[in-house]
Amino acid sequence: MAASQSEKLPRRAKLLYGLGDWGFSMTSTMLSVFFAMFLSDVVHLDLQLAAMAIFIGRSWDWINDPLVGYLSDRTRSRWGRRRPFLLFGAIPFGLGFAMLWWTPPLSSQLWLAVYYGVAYLLFDTLASLAYMPYFALTPELTLDYDERTSLTAYRMFFSIVAGLVAFVVPGMLIGAFQPENAGRVAWVGLLFGLTSALPLLGTFFGTRERREFQQQPQASVRQSLRAVFHNRPFLFAVGVFLLTWMTVDLLQPMLLYFLKYWLNMEAQRDLILGTVFVVAALALPLWNWAVSHWDKQRAYVLGIGFLGVVLIVLAFLQPGVSLAFVVLLAALAGVGISAAHVLPWSIIPDAVEWDELQTGQRHEGTFYSLITLMQKIGASLVVPGALLLLDRSGYVPNAAQQAPEVLRAIRFLVGGAPALLLIGGIAFALLYPLTRERHLAVRKELEDRRT
Secondary structure (H helix, E strand, O other): OHHHHHOOOOHHHHHHHHHOHHHHHHHHHHHHHHHHHHHHHHOOOOHHHHHHHHHHHHHOHHHHHHHHHHHHHHOOOOOOOOHHHHHHHHHHHHHHHHHOOOOOOOOOHHHHHHHHHHHHHHHHHHHHHHHHHHHHOHHHHOOOHHHHHHHHHHHHHHHHHHHHHHHHHHHHHHOOOOHHHHHHHHHHHHHHHHHHHHHHHHHHHHOOOOHHHHOOOOOOHHHHHHHHHOOHHHHHHHHHHHHHHHHHHHHHHHHHHHHHHHOOOHHHHHHHHHHHHHHHHHOHHHHHHHHHHOOHHHHHHHHHHHHHHHHHHHHOOOOOOOHHHHHHHHHHHHHHHHHHHHHHHHHOOHHHHHHHHHHOOOOHHHHHHHHHHHHHHHHHHHHHHHHHHHHHHOOOOOOOOOOHHHHHHHHHHHOHHHHHHHHHHHHHHHHOOOOHHHHHHHHHHHHHHHO
């Protein structure tokens, strides 16, 4: 009990750490929700070229994320291993985001695709230099099983609220996504980029790293990779995280198409999607409570299974359904989305102690870099894949009525495809071996070893 109490974090530290995710959530949500429609309906970029640009930009993370994670593991400074990246990477991160929303004066479809592919690649590089060290801070701030869930809940509160802002405010400032509003899009991109950079400075000044972890010997690349592939709990955690966030990445842009072209509720978009985010934020204490009474795996299976059922019901709605019923489904989906935000992230840190027990070293940067790498791989597949499916089915930008094949594709991308992904996530969660009792035993053995 004493060890557990010593790991309690003050509320100020939780708030300032959680605040750092504001910018990452705001930028990733705006990209996931609006970037595909920005390229198709504002820039009028061919959907195949748009899919290629997104794929190229996100695929660079397959190399970039592990390099940054490994670099942060080996960094030694008076500020620690992770925090220097937050201090020096914040402003470049914001400016890189702004570049994505500018429409260059290019008439060539190919050169437009090149510009957005390069801009996406540059932004992802600058983002990795900030968010990889930020994510790797989680297991260093507390070693307690439940306190890590609480810390993640604080972080996800800011993440979900920032996601709500990114869903609602751009539409209010930009209006319709049409070519004549390209200038507004560029200004909103700059505003959101700079607003996203500043919270990282609060995290830098509001957190402290553990000195004992910085004093550990530096692992080689081979040792770090060997630790990853020999860590069975971590591999199952990767499966949980990957399939859950592939679902989230797929839903964010496709819900816009679903509301606009299937339910004919584009005018009510902000109300419906805002309901998802508000309920998701309000439901965070529910999942914090669930983890404190059950294991994380059981809470995940319940929350994600519930989300899958809600999405299937949503996909079977017909045009003309009442707005009240759609808002009700959005609220129920928010409960499941809340679980998707908290539980996969709270599972990952526990595998770090398992790694330290097996290897005598800690590789948080490498672990979190591979987690985000898996997310980027998933997003680089599902989002371009969804765009290609829409293109093949005959999608026409801003058409008053889409072809039946397009509407069937949109409904599948909102219901059937996410449900299949979530079933896979549940399967990995059931196989995850680190229960509360097992993690406590690992921590006790590590404490005895250090003593």
